Amino acid sequence: MRSAVGRAVVRAYSTQSSGPIVSSTLLLSRNPVITAELQPFENQYYKYQNELWRRLMWTFPKWFYFREGTASEQRFRQLNKNPVANNPDIEFPRGRPELRHSRDRRFKQELRLPKTYKEEVETGEGLESEASAAPAQDDLARKIVPNSRTTKADENDQTSLERRLARTLYLVIKSNDKWTLPNFVEESAEELKALHVLAEEGLYKIGGEQINYFNVSNTPCHVYNNSNENKKEYIIKSHILSGEFKPQDESLQFLWLTKEELEKHLDRAYYTDIAHLLSSV
Amino acid sequence: MLSRISLRRFSVLGAAKAAQKAEVDWIASKNQWSYFNDESYVKRSESLKLNKPEIRESLLSNSSESGPASIENYSQRLAYHSPVAIDETFKMAYEMLETDAGLIYKNIDRFRAKLKTATDEKEIEFLKKTIDKLLVSAEISNPEVLYNATFNPASTLDMSQPVYRQLAKEKWESYDLMITMQRLEQLHVIPDTLPTLEPKVDVKVKFPHNLEEEFSSWVTPGEILPAYAVAQPPTIQIQEFDTVESKQLYSVLIVNPDTPDLATNSFSTTLQYGLANVPLDNVDNVIDTKKLLENGDKFTFKDYVPLVPEKNAQNQRACLWVFKQNGELSIGDVARENFDIRAFVETHGLNAVGAHVWRQHFDRSVETVREQYGLGKGRVFRRVRGTKPIIE
Amino acid sequence: MFNPFRPSTISGFPSGSVVLKTFVRGKRQSTQSASTKKVVNQLSALSASRKQPKLLNLCNEDLIKHRTIVNAWKMFKRREEQRRHNQLKKQYKSIYNAMEDLKQTSPKLFELANAKEEGKRFPLEMRVPTDFPPTQPWVYNYSPKKETK
Numbered sequence: 001m002r003s004a005v006g007r008a009v010v011r012a013y014s015t016q017s018s019g020p021i022v023s024s025t026l027l028l029s030r031n032p033v034i035t036a037e038l039q040p041f042e043n044q045y046y047k048y049q050n051e052l053w054r055r056l057m058w059t060f061p062k063w064f065y066f067r068e069g070t071a072s073e074q075r076f077r078q079l080n081k082n083p084v085a086n087n088p089d090i091e092f093p094r095g096r097p098e099l100r101h102s103r104d105r106r107f108k109q110e111l112r113l114p115k116t117y118k119e120e121v122e123t124g125e126g127l128e129s130e131a132s133a134a135p136a137q138d139d140l141a142r143k144i145v146p147n148s149r150t151t152k153a154d155e156n157d158q159t160s161l162e163r164r165l166a167r168t169l170y171l172v173i174k175s176n177d178k179w180t181l182p183n184f185v186e187e188s189a190e191e192l193k194a195l196h197v198l199a200e201e202g203l204y205k206i207g208g209e210q211i212n213y214f215n216v217s218n219t220p221c222h223v224y225n226n227s228n229e230n231k232k233e234y235i236i237k238s239h240i241l242s243g244e245f246k247p248q249d250e251s252l253q254f255l256w257l258t259k260e261e262l263e264k265h266l267d268r269a270y271y272t273d274i275a276h277l278l279s280s281v
Numbered sequence: 282m283l284s285r286i287s288l289r290r291f292s293v294l295g296a297a298k299a300a301q302k303a304e305v306d307w308i309a310s311k312n313q314w315s316y317f318n319d320e321s322y323v324k325r326s327e328s329l330k331l332n333k334p335e336i337r338e339s340l341l342s343n344s345s346e347s348g349p350a351s352i353e354n355y356s357q358r359l360a361y362h363s364p365v366a367i368d369e370t371f372k373m374a375y376e377m378l379e380t381d382a383g384l385i386y387k388n389i390d391r392f393r394a395k396l397k398t399a400t401d402e403k404e405i406e407f408l409k410k411t412i413d414k415l416l417v418s419a420e421i422s423n424p425e426v427l428y429n430a431t432f433n434p435a436s437t438l439d440m441s442q443p444v445y446r447q448l449a450k451e452k453w454e455s456y457d458l459m460i461t462m463q464r465l466e467q468l469h470v471i472p473d474t475l476p477t478l479e480p481k482v483d484v485k486v487k488f489p490h491n492l493e494e495e496f497s498s499w500v501t502p503g504e505i506l507p508a509y510a511v512a513q514p515p516t517i518q519i520q521e522f523d524t525v526e527s528k529q530l531y532s533v534l535i536v537n538p539d540t541p542d543l544a545t546n547s548f549s550t551t552l553q554y555g556l557a558n559v560p561l562d563n564v565d566n567v568i569d570t571k572k573l574l575e576n577g578d579k580f581t582f583k584d585y586v587p588l589v590p591e592k593n594a595q596n597q598r599a600c601l602w603v604f605k606q607n608g609e610l611s612i613g614d615v616a617r618e619n620f621d622i623r624a625f626v627e628t629h630g631l632n633a634v635g636a637h638v639w640r641q642h643f644d645r646s647v648e649t650v651r652e653q654y655g656l657g658k659g660r661v662f663r664r665v666r667g668t669k670p671i672i673e
Numbered sequence: 674m675f676n677p678f679r680p681s682t683i684s685g686f687p688s689g690s691v692v693l694k695t696f697v698r699g700k701r702q703s704t705q706s707a708s709t710k711k712v713v714n715q716l717s718a719l720s721a722s723r724k725q726p727k728l729l730n731l732c733n734e735d736l737i738k739h740r741t742i743v744n745a746w747k748m749f750k751r752r753e754e755q756r757r758h759n760q761l762k763k764q765y766k767s768i769y770n771a772m773e774d775l776k777q778t779s780p781k782l783f784e785l786a787n788a789k790e791e792g793k794r795f796p797l798e799m800r801v802p803t804d805f806p807p808t809q810p811w812v813y814n815y816s817p818k819k820e821t822k
Contacts, residue, residue, distance in 0.1 A: 022779055033810055035802045041377060044370045045746050051365040056726055064718035095360030100723040106362060108726075146805035162810045166802075194785035195775075212815045214796040219786050221764065223771040232778060234771060241798040243815035276763040340734045351733040363735050371738040374745030381748060422744040424737045432733050 023185040024198040025224065025233040027277060028171040028213065030161055030240050030256060034149055036281045037166050054108040059101045072114060079112040116141040158255045161244065168279040169256040171245060172265060173206070179255070179265040181274075182206060183233055195220055199236045206252060207245040214239045224273050235277065313383040314423050328439030331425040340424060341375075343368045351432075378422045385419040413443045413524055420444040440563045443524065450522040453483045461637065464503035470600045470638050473538045474550070474622050483520040484603050484635035488513060489570065504639050505596070509646035511639070512653065514554065514585040516569040519561055519603055519635065528560035530606040532631060533568070536622050537588050539597040541662070552620035553599065555583030557610050582612045589651050592643045593662040599639050604631035 038046070062080075066073035082102045086092075095106065103109045153160035161169070172179045184202030186193055193201070196218045203211065220234035247254055255265070259278040263271050316325060331337035339350040348358035389412055396408045420426050421444055429438060430448040438445040458480055465471050471478060488510055491497040496510040519531060535554035542549040559568055559580050573580070590597045602622070610629055626633070643659075651659055703710070731739060775783045798812075 020778070022782060031799070032802045033800065034806050035804050041373050041745070041749060044366070044373050045742065045749075048364070048366045048370040048742065052729075055364065056729060058721065058726070059724040061718040061724070064714060093356075093359050095362070098727065105725070105727045108365070147808060149805060151806070151810060161813075165806050165810060192779075192781050192785070194788075195782060196786075209817055210815055212796075212798065212817075214799065218788065218790060219768060220771045220775065222767045223774045232774070234775065239799070241796055242812035244813050276760055276767065336734065340737060349732040349734045361732055364729070364731070364739075367735060367738055367742070370742050374742045377745045378741065378748065422741065422748075424741045427740060428733065428737045431737065 020225070020230050020232045021185055022195075023183050023231050023233050024195040024202070024220075025181050025183045025235045026171070026199040026203055027181055027221070027235050027237045027274075028203065028240055028245075029237070029279075030169040032168055032281065033165040035166065051108070057109065059103045059105075059109060060111055061101075075114040079114060080110075115143070117143045158257065158261075161240070161256060163256065164258055166281075167258045168281065169258060170262060170278065171240075172255050172257055172262065174253040178267065180267075180270070181235070183231075185231070194218060195234050196236050199238075206248055207254075208248055211243040211245060212241045213243075214241055222274060222277055224270070235274065237277070313386055313419075314379050314425070326439065326442060328442060329420060329423065329426055329444075331428050332433065332437070336428070337425065340428060343372075375424065382419045382423065385415050389415045389419065409524070416443045417447045421447065440520070440566070446522050446524075446563065449483075449520070453520075453522075457483060461502045464638055465636055468503055468598055468638055468640070470538075470598060470636065473598075474536055474600045475602060475626065475633055475636075476623075478633050478636050480636075481605075481634040482522070482603060483518075484601065484637045485518040485520070486515045486601060486637050486639070488515050500637070500639050502638050506639050506641055507644045507646055508587060508589055508641060508650045511587045511599070511641065512646075512650050514570075514573060515601075516567060517601070517603075518567045520566050521561070521563055525562040528562050528565075530557075530609060531559045531561055532557040532604045532606055532610065532629075533559065534602045534604075534622065534625075535585075536600050536602070536620060537597055538600065539590075539595065540618075541591075541594055549618065550620045550622060552583055552615060552617050552622075553588060554585040555612070555615065556580045557582055557612055558606070583615060583617065586617070586654055586656075587650055588641045589647050589654075589656060589659065590641055590643045591647075591659040591662060594643065596640045596642045599641065601637040602633055603635040603637075605634050606631065 062073075062076060066076045083099060083104045084097055086097045086099060098105045149165065151162045151165065153163040157163060163169070171182065173182050174180075175183075182202065184198050186198055196215055200215070203213070215236065215238040217237070221237050222235040224233040224235065225231075226233055245254060255261075257265060259275075259280055262278065263275075313325075314329075331340065333350070335350040339345070348361050349363075350358075352358040352361055392408055392412050392415065396405065396412070399405050399408055420442070423444075426444055426448075430445060430452075435449055435452070438449065440446055440449070461484075462478075462480065465478065486500045487498060488500070488506075489497055490513040491510050496506065500506070500515075517533060521529065533554070533556040534552065536550050537553055538548060538550045540549050540551045556568065557580065561568075568580075588597050588599050604626070607630055612629070615625070625631075647659060651657065705713070772783065772786070775786060
């Protein structure tokens with residue numbers, strides 16, 4: 001069985017009409033799953049602002065949250081040692097401490113709240129045996145550890161939808177030994193199909209029907225004049241939401257790539273023509 | 282410190298010194314803001330450098346244990362704590378802004394090359410304006426320039442640099458301009474003397490012959506001054522904010538619109554001081570005693586006579602107007618009394634760019650000043666009963 | 674001075690009379706009722722008294738450093754915004770060109786592409802990016818709805 005793309009290409013060549021063939025190209029993207037990576041300056045600026053914000057915060061009213069004489073208050077006191085007091089007999093070269101409610105008002109307040117789980121740094125005494133026993137997954141008191149922002153697919157699997165979670169990925173397939181965006185030409189001349197329908201049917205034909213996708217608009221977002229094949233490629237934008245692109249033809253190769261990787265895989269002229277459609281996040 | 286030139290020129294002095302300076306030298310090798318008058322880069326004036334070397338070092342290097350150099354008291358300096366993470370963030374911010382400034386300087390180079398070959402008058406003017414704008418944007422976020430403009434007195438700034446003029450203009454517009462315009466309008470200088478004013482220059486006035494601090498410093502517009510404090514001609518500073526290439530000619534008038542006119546039972550305007558054809562530019566911007574002693578005869582077409590309000594006359598306004606001239610003026614003899622300032626401005630094609638006002642009334646020193654200027658004894662005004670009865 | 678928490682003295686005593694101070698053994702007890710104490714405690718958590726940090730008083734160098742940081746941040750944001758604006762402009766132009774082109778090439782397709790999309794909804798499955806990925810980053814087991822006729 002020849003692939004749908006192969007057939008489309010054959011059809012493109014076999015057309016007799018002199019005008020360019022109308023075809024529909026699908027720009028299928030997987031939107032980022034996690035927030036974008038911060039740039040170094042952004043990161044540093046947020047850190048600085050956060051420090052200023054902490055410096056200007058009011059003192060924590062511990063008597064309100066930890067009632068005097070309770071066990072939790074004692075635990076809180078164990079974790080938070082009082083700062084150095086303003087002793088008139090001592091010289092303080094870096095300025096006298098100004099304590100209010102056992103916080104030095106010249107600095108931010110460093111607070112350590114008692115946790116529901118055991119932490120070695122907190123107590124620091126013989127917890128080795130207890131620490132080794134990992135808490136059960138359904139234990140409500142367990143420490144919450146977020147999932148890693150990188151996945152196994154990041155290593156070398158470019159066909160996975162789980163790679164580069166912070167970036168937008170675009171589907172490219174190999175046709176005629178060249179990486180391109182999937183392009184579809186109408187097969188039968190009898191009825192005219194709208195461009196987005198053409199793209200949808202083409203996608204189902206090459207990638208199976210187990211794809212949940214959202215078509216942004218029926219309007220094409222770009223036209224690429226493919227003079228080599230005498231084709232006009234109207235680009236339709238859509239997002240994959242769930243499901244998977246499973247090539248129906250074993251020989252069909254496909255990749256999910258970011259904008260920068262597309263630059264390496266696509267033809268230079270082709271890439272510069274469509275670069276403004278691609279997201280750099 | 283410790284600029285890059287000093288590092289380069291004196292690199293022979295020894296490795297020890299270089300190592301000492303190296304810690305401050307985190308600025309990368311391709312830095313725009315650390316070159317001054319260097320041939321290999323765009324020429325930048327030395328005045329764009331922070332003028333106190335120890336503060337410059339403490340600004341550009343990481344805050345040290347010994348504290349910021351701008352705090353003079355030793356124990357206060359030690360007790361000061363910088364915000365956390367400010368140094369690292371500043372370093373990154375500085376690098377970003379500096380790279381941007383480098384790009385702008387490259388643009389400036391391009392425009393300067395264009396300016397050399399340009400022949401069309403309009404194009405030349407456009408190019409010059411663009412270069413000035415770019416020079417401002419290249420330096421306006423330079424921390425050294427910001428420091429100089431924020432914490433050093435305006436008189437120490439190099440006004441030949443467009444960026445300092447821009448910063449001075451912003452400062453002027455945020456306070457002094459508003460005060461001046463308010464006083465001019467509240468005291469009806471506008472429209473009693475001239476119909477309106479579009480302020481372009483910062484006009485400051487002082488009377489340096491006074492010994493008291495109170496009267497020898499710059500006069501706030503609208504202040505009431507005693508006669509002895511204004512007995513000598515004032516020093517006038519006219520700060521232009523646009524670039525003045527060769528000298529620009531200015532004229533200055535001081536008029537008193539409150540001279541009692543008994544014949545018409547009203548007031549007339551008197552010309553108290555007239556200067557014309559005073560050449561000034563961005564840096565040389567003061568008409569002071571020295572200048573008047575040297576070229577006073579050339580500039581002055583009406584000698585200075587201070588306002589001497591007679592007893593029981595109301596407050597009198599000394600309205601100072603500054604005009605830009607289009608060319609050299611030849612002003613003949615002008616009568617002091619019944620001076621028509623509007624007609625004068627129209628006939629000479631003057632363009633009002635700035636104004637100032639102070640007020641005077643009768644005080645103990647008036648008689649002395651009158652004697653000094655040979656004005657004779659002053660009159661004393663009294664209330665007179667009207668001819669009509671108050672109640673009909 | 675009026676103090677609401679002070680126990681009221683017995684009225685009827687002439688002013689200046691001696692009030693006997695009774696000795697209480699052990700820890701001194703507060704005279705406030707439990708509910709009053711609770712309210713006082715709650716209000717103290719909200720009040721600013723003795724809780725405010727020292728005013729941030731930057732030295733000249735740090736003030737300039739701060740202004741430089743803010744300047745750089747403004748520049749950074751401005752550039753980002755400019756880049757986005759340019760891209761949107763290009764995208765709009767490219768949609769416009771594509772439609773103009775389609776109108777010339779195939780008026781029928783142009784009409785279809787321009788048709789109103791009735792009943793189109795924004796997909797609920799679309800996720801807002803979060804700081805950390807879910808345990809299962811991607812949903813694979815999707816099957817299209819059976820069309821009922």
